[in-house]
Amino acid sequence: MRILLTHFRFALLKAWAEKRTPLMRLGLFVGITFVLGTAFSSSFQQEDFGKAAVGYLSEDAGTGGDAYFQQLTATPAFAGVATFEDVASFDEGRRRVADGELAALLHVTADYSADLAAGGGHATVHVYGEKYSGVDAIIVRAVVDGFNYGANTARAVDALGETLPDGALTGTALDVETVGQTREMTALTYYAVGMLLFLLLFGAEFGSFGVSEEHLGALASRTRLAPQRTWQMFTGKLAAFSLVTLAQGGLYVLITGVLLDVRWGDIPVVMLVVFSFGALAIALGMTLMLATGDMKKTTGLIQVCLIGFTFLGGGFIATGFGGAEQISPNTYARDALFGAIFGDQLATTWRNVGVLWAVVAVLGVVGVLMSRRKTA
Amino acid sequence: MIIEAEDLRKSFKATKAVAGVSLAIGEGETVGLLGPNGAGKSTTLNLLLGLVTADTGQVRILGEDTRRLSDEARRAIGFVPQEYAFFPELSGLANVTYWARLYGLRRRALDTAVRDALEFTGLWDRRKDAAKTYSGGMQRRLNISCGIVHNPKLLIMDEPTVGVDPQSRNHILDSVRTLSAGGATIVYTSHYMEEIQALCDRVVIMDGGKVVADGALEKVIRDNTDERVVLLETPSPEAARDATDQILRHGLLAAAETDVEGSTVVLRLPPDADFNDLAARVLALGLTLESIGERRPSLETVFLTLTGKKLRD
Numbered sequence: 001m002r003i004l005l006t007h008f009r010f011a012l013l014k015a016w017a018e019k020r021t022p023l024m025r026l027g028l029f030v031g032i033t034f035v036l037g038t039a040f041s042s043s044f045q046q047e048d049f050g051k052a053a054v055g056y057l058s059e060d061a062g063t064g065g066d067a068y069f070q071q072l073t074a075t076p077a078f079a080g081v082a083t084f085e086d087v088a089s090f091d092e093g094r095r096r097v098a099d100g101e102l103a104a105l106l107h108v109t110a111d112y113s114a115d116l117a118a119g120g121g122h123a124t125v126h127v128y129g130e131k132y133s134g135v136d137a138i139i140v141r142a143v144v145d146g147f148n149y150g151a152n153t154a155r156a157v158d159a160l161g162e163t164l165p166d167g168a169l170t171g172t173a174l175d176v177e178t179v180g181q182t183r184e185m186t187a188l189t190y191y192a193v194g195m196l197l198f199l200l201l202f203g204a205e206f207g208s209f210g211v212s213e214e215h216l217g218a219l220a221s222r223t224r225l226a227p228q229r230t231w232q233m234f235t236g237k238l239a240a241f242s243l244v245t246l247a248q249g250g251l252y253v254l255i256t257g258v259l260l261d262v263r264w265g266d267i268p269v270v271m272l273v274v275f276s277f278g279a280l281a282i283a284l285g286m287t288l289m290l291a292t293g294d295m296k297k298t299t300g301l302i303q304v305c306l307i308g309f310t311f312l313g314g315g316f317i318a319t320g321f322g323g324a325e326q327i328s329p330n331t332y333a334r335d336a337l338f339g340a341i342f343g344d345q346l347a348t349t350w351r352n353v354g355v356l357w358a359v360v361a362v363l364g365v366v367g368v369l370m371s372r373r374k375t376a
Numbered sequence: 377m378i379i380e381a382e383d384l385r386k387s388f389k390a391t392k393a394v395a396g397v398s399l400a401i402g403e404g405e406t407v408g409l410l411g412p413n414g415a416g417k418s419t420t421l422n423l424l425l426g427l428v429t430a431d432t433g434q435v436r437i438l439g440e441d442t443r444r445l446s447d448e449a450r451r452a453i454g455f456v457p458q459e460y461a462f463f464p465e466l467s468g469l470a471n472v473t474y475w476a477r478l479y480g481l482r483r484r485a486l487d488t489a490v491r492d493a494l495e496f497t498g499l500w501d502r503r504k505d506a507a508k509t510y511s512g513g514m515q516r517r518l519n520i521s522c523g524i525v526h527n528p529k530l531l532i533m534d535e536p537t538v539g540v541d542p543q544s545r546n547h548i549l550d551s552v553r554t555l556s557a558g559g560a561t562i563v564y565t566s567h568y569m570e571e572i573q574a575l576c577d578r579v580v581i582m583d584g585g586k587v588v589a590d591g592a593l594e595k596v597i598r599d600n601t602d603e604r605v606v607l608l609e610t611p612s613p614e615a616a617r618d619a620t621d622q623i624l625r626h627g628l629l630a631a632a633e634t635d636v637e638g639s640t641v642v643l644r645l646p647p648d649a650d651f652n653d654l655a656a657r658v659l660a661l662g663l664t665l666e667s668i669g670e671r672r673p674s675l676e677t678v679f680l681t682l683t684g685k686k687l688r689d
């Protein structure tokens with residue numbers, strides 16, 4: 001414990017001696033937030049949280065296709081995120097998708113009902129989308145998946161001889177999309193969160209420098225000879241550096257709150273998320289350094305993480321990536337922050353904070369183990 | 377034995393840095409490790425400390441396997457690496473305190489040890505300045521302070537005086553002498569012959585990754601030079617020439633074995649000649665002499681003989 005505290009104290013001391021870089025970076029990020037928040041303010045709502053226009057066409061010989069679309073378009077959960085439109089012909093639908101008038105065309109072919117009857121309930125709805133990476137395409141896919149999921153559940157319930165209660169089909173996996181409807185998301189809030197996380201993620205660099213000094217070069221020999229364990233060093237420094245990023249994040253929240261009028265909501269909870277995400281960034285940097293034992297490689301990997309995680313977490317462009325965003329810790333921290341800022345989904349906040357700390361723990365164990373195995 | 381190493385070998389790709397080194401160092405010894413650049417001195421020290429894994433061979437240090445040292449053993453070891461090993465942006469005081477804390481010192485003992493270590497190397501007055509603002513010699517001294525603050529029983533120093541002005545150097549040498557007098561075992565590498573000669577009672581000479589000589593300083597010198605020289609100081613160059621003539625005339629030595637340098641007669645003794653016997657016979661000639669003495673071969677000569685290299689440059 002004493003050794004751990006020694007590392008904690010001296011890491012703070014060193015951070016204080018080198019406070020210029022983090023402070024300058026903080027200033028830079030406040031600037032970027034201002035620019036992004038202003039630049040995207042007009043188009044933000046419409047582009048990212050507007051409804052997707054979806055065309056549909058049933059050419060089914062039987063009645064199944066019409067029934068499918070009737071139920072789909074009547075489901076209130078979908079009406080919130082998409083507008084549905086019956087198109088006259090397949091060619092017309094395709095053309096309008098290609099022209100960007102429609103986000104997607106849902107198409108049921110002539111043998112839909114026959115397939116359904118023959119294949120034990122398996123038939124295909126074809127989805128034609130032009131912009132597959134766009135938000136709209138994701139909404140369409142979520143809608144179709146969500147509806148099919150609900151429909152299949154209903155069919156299963158039917159088969160058991162139960163009657164289907166009203167509204168059963170609305171119990172779908174579309175909860176996420178309600179964010180756009182109930183929250184008054186502004187471009188400034190969105191980018192303030194994105195940039196805060198980007199800023200905090202730079203803690204990885206900080207963490208890697210913090211251990212590199214003692215793990216490369218002459219200090220390494222003395223460090224390795226001293227009567228101490230790597231985990232003591234890791235934990236002590238992690239705590240110290242996390243406090244430093246917390247301070248940095250706190251200043252960012254304060255400055256953007258005062259100067260740019262960003263409303264941060266529940267500040268203590270926001271700070272908790274900042275601390276947790278900062279710890280994750282630091283642990284990431286330290287672990288990469290301990291594992292590779294090479295500053296060049298570490299810096300390269302950190303750069304990839306910085307850009308990749310921020311991008312996937314929607315920090316640069318406000319969009320999802322069809323599930324890929326789930327591998328970015330920024331996504332969890334972002335949703336946790338939104339939860340705290342809007343005060344409406346604190347359960348998500350707590351769960352995501354837990355996820356962040358679980359990642360910190362895993363990184364810690366990996367880092368300590370990897371550094372132990374390595375001797376020149 | 378404080379250190380026991382057996383048949384250590386270590387190659388880096390094609391380079392055989394250490395090619396079969398065995399060493400046994402007892403308590404309280406001060407051992408000088410000498411060798412030209414690239415001889416494998418630093419690698420040997422790193423192997424002894426378990427900082428580099430040996431290809432073959434074993435090291436026991438304070439009775440323990442060097443790869444698995446207990447905390448107790450670690451606290452008894454001090455290391456001053458060849459490069460600077462401290463945090464440049466922290467003050468000298470903070471640096472020394474950091475190591476003292478890691479080695480378990482607390483409160484009064486901590487303050488005293490830190491102060492001693494800094495006073496020891498003459499840095500107490502500059503303790504509050506950031507280490508990066510120190511001069512080269514002061515940084516060297518800080519490097520030493522960090523390595524000795526926990527008062528180690530075994531101190532391993534890798535060229536602690538490189539690039540240091542004579543004043544700082546003397547300060548460092550005095551410090552090492554004090555530690556040695558206090559009973560510490562010291563292993564010291566250097567390029568400066570006179571440092572080794574002044575500090576160490578034992579010398580190990582390395583070349584090409586191997587130990588080429590090992591033993592008490594006197595013995596290593598005696599064993600490795602056949603050259604023995606008697607110097608006769610006379611009042612004048614004429615007297616010197618006259619004395620040489622007499623010695624040759626009486627057949628004490630052959631002409632090739634004598635030389636005149638100013639007013640000094642230089643006599644090179646053949647391997648089987650006895651110094652006392654020769655001195656008596658020279659005195660019996662009744663020459664006018666101011667003094668008679670033996671020029672002792674230096675470590676420098678030994679080094680040159682053994683490695684074919686000059687140590688400096």
Ligand SMILES: Nc1ncnc2c1ncn2[C@@H]1O[C@H](COP(=O)(O)OP(=O)(O)OP(=O)(O)O)[C@@H](O)[C@H]1O
Binds near residue numbers: 388392
């Ligand atoms: N990490 C390493 N990687 C590759 N080669 C190395 C490494 N360390 C040492 N060597 C090589 O091993 C040999 C011995 O090096 P070492 O540093 O032990 O010599 P030294 O006697 O300490 O020299 P110096 O007097 O210059 O300090 C050299 O040829 C050196 O190039």
Ligand SMILES: [Mg+2]
Binds near residue numbers: 418419458534
């Ligand atoms: Mg060396």
